[in-house]
Amino acid sequence: METTRGAERQRTAAERRRRELLEAADRVVLRDGPQASMNAIAAEAGITKPILYRHFGDKGGLYRALAKRHTDALLSALRAALDAPSERRERVEATLDTYLAAIEARPQVYRFLMHPSDDAAPSPEQGFDVGRHSAPLLRRLGEELGKVIVERVDLGPESEQMARIWGHGIVGMMHAAGDWWLGDRPCSREQLVRSLADLLWGRLAEAGDLPGGQGF
Amino acid sequence: METTRGAERQRTAAERRRRELLEAADRVVLRDGPQASMNAIAAEAGITKPILYRHFGDKGGLYRALAKRHTDALLSALRAALDAPSERRERVEATLDTYLAAIEARPQVYRFLMHPSDDAAPSPEQGFDVGRHSAPLLRRLGEELGKVIVERVDLGPESEQMARIWGHGIVGMMHAAGDWWLGDRPCSREQLVRSLADLLWGRLAEAGDLPGGQGF
DNA sequence: ATATCCCCGTTACTAGCGGTAACAACAGTC
DNA sequence: GACTGTTGTTACCGCTAGTAACGGGGATAT
Numbered sequence: 049m050e051t052t053r054g055a056e057r058q059r060t061a062a063e064r065r066r067r068e069l070l071e072a073a074d075r076v077v078l079r080d081g082p083q084a085s086m087n088a089i090a091a092e093a094g095i096t097k098p099i100l101y102r103h104f105g106d107k108g109g110l111y112r113a114l115a116k117r118h119t120d121a122l123l124s125a126l127r128a129a130l131d132a133p134s135e136r137r138e139r140v141e142a143t144l145d146t147y148l149a150a151i152e153a154r155p156q157v158y159r160f161l162m163h164p165s166d167d168a169a170p171s172p173e174q175g176f177d178v179g180r181h182s183a184p185l186l187r188r189l190g191e192e193l194g195k196v197i198v199e200r201v202d203l204g205p206e207s208e209q210m211a212r213i214w215g216h217g218i219v220g221m222m223h224a225a226g227d228w229w230l231g232d233r234p235c236s237r238e239q240l241v242r243s244l245a246d247l248l249w250g251r252l253a254e255a256g257d258l259p260g261g262q263g264f
Numbered sequence: 265m266e267t268t269r270g271a272e273r274q275r276t277a278a279e280r281r282r283r284e285l286l287e288a289a290d291r292v293v294l295r296d297g298p299q300a301s302m303n304a305i306a307a308e309a310g311i312t313k314p315i316l317y318r319h320f321g322d323k324g325g326l327y328r329a330l331a332k333r334h335t336d337a338l339l340s341a342l343r344a345a346l347d348a349p350s351e352r353r354e355r356v357e358a359t360l361d362t363y364l365a366a367i368e369a370r371p372q373v374y375r376f377l378m379h380p381s382d383d384a385a386p387s388p389e390q391g392f393d394v395g396r397h398s399a400p401l402l403r404r405l406g407e408e409l410g411k412v413i414v415e416r417v418d419l420g421p422e423s424e425q426m427a428r429i430w431g432h433g434i435v436g437m438m439h440a441a442g443d444w445w446l447g448d449r450p451c452s453r454e455q456l457v458r459s460l461a462d463l464l465w466g467r468l469a470e471a472g473d474l475p476g477g478q479g480f
Numbered sequence: 481a482t483a484t485c486c487c488c489g490t491t492a493c494t495a496g497c498g499g500t501a502a503c504a505a506c507a508g509t510c
Numbered sequence: 511g512a513c514t515g516t517t518g519t520t521a522c523c524g525c526t527a528g529t530a531a532c533g534g535g536g537a538t539a540t
Contacts, residue, residue, distance in 0.1 A: 086498065096519065107498065186440060201471045209451050213459040216444040217437040224436020225429055228406060235425050243429040250466015252430070255417045302527065312490065323527065
């Protein structure tokens with residue numbers, strides 16, 4: 049009765065295959081961007097389409113699996129920066145810098161993560177399904193940051209609601225500024241990090257109005 | 265020689281037609297979301313595809329024309345809120361609220377503006393063309409806000425750079441928080457607005473650490 | 481009046497996409 | 511040796527964006 053051992057071996061073989069396919073998909077996405085076709089990915093992996101579909105269900109499945117790898121990697125790097133033993137402002141700057149360094153190092157990956165090209169659920173459900181459409185990575189980062197805030201910062205009553213709002217807000221700030229910065233590169237990474245941290249540290253409230261017309 | 269008058273009339277007729285087509289496209293996008301097909305739009309307008317292509321070049325052209333209308337409308341509403349004669353904090357809150365009210369009122373439009381479904385330039389240029397991929401609306405809002413900040417807020421030296429960074433950062437914060445909020449609706453709009461304004465007003469810097477573990 | 485030109489509109493097509501059905505070949509199990 | 515499950519194939523479906531190629535009608539020029 050070799051059933052269990054055989055099944056085991058088969059399972060691990062399937063998992064290894066799955067990893068190979070993911071790596072091939074990775075290469076293609078890195079080369080062709082998020083609109084890489086299933087045909088191209090299959091060709092890169094040296095096989096044909098139906099195998100991909102057997103492993104991942106549909107294109108959304110493959111992309112979700114692919115995104116999870118990168119998201120997990122980025123998330124753990126951010127967690128490390130967020131857990132460093134230093135002052136709050138320093139940690140915030142380190143986290144911003146970690147994120148920006150990551151997207152700077154591999155812009156194609158970043159682009160794929162943020163723009164899965166209308167992945168997953170085609171969801172023929174009409175009506176207002178406006179949730180989930182922005183990249184899942186942003187949502188996840190926002191939720192995680194919200195958790196960190198609620199458990200470390202004293203925000204008084206209603207702190208949980210506000211912490212989640214702040215989590216998503218700060219992540220969005222980081223993302224939008226990073227996206228813009230990555231396009232034109234108008235300044236150094238350090239300056240960007242410092243400016244964003246300044247914004248979070250209330251410099252907008254402290255700054256005086258400029259003469260001529262009402263202030264901001 | 266009726267040449268000029270004839271050409272004139274013809275031009276205005278073409279422009280009226282174009283507006284009609286855009287309105288039909290608007291209805292379809294509002295109903296089907298950003299993945300509305302050219303066939304569906306043509307059918308809604310009561311004509312066939314090639315006419316659309318003659319008017320707008322390609323799908324990206326149509327979507328850009330469509331997006332410009334909504335973007336302009338939203339932008340002018342935001343400008344009005346930003347120019348109100350009151351205190352800075354109040355103006356910031358009013359602007360946030362205007363944006364959130366807009367996306368709340370017509371989520372499908374909002375979704376279309378943010379996710380043009382890989383529009384426009386297929387740009388076969390490989391390499392790092394990571395600019396421009398996030399919705400043009402966000403970029404435009406960020407730039408506009410940056411301009412407003414640089415001309416109204418006293419940020420000392422390097423103020424222009426910092427103002428642009430802040431513009432994109434604040435817009436991104438607003439967008440991400442709004443997107444998340446629109447999905448789960450975890451709180452009222454007022455509360456969201458107040459929390460985001462609090463964040464911009466430096467409450468993160470002022471808040472104390474919570475006991476148990478390092479602070480944020 | 482006739483011929484010219486230009487624009488609106490059509491039908492019919494291409495190439496490529498995501499996804500699937502049907503079938504072939506090989507493994508290990510009974 | 512028969513059976514079963516996995517791995518792989520080819521050939522197809524329905525859809526999409528986009529494009530000829532052609533027909534008809536109204537204004538213009540002679």
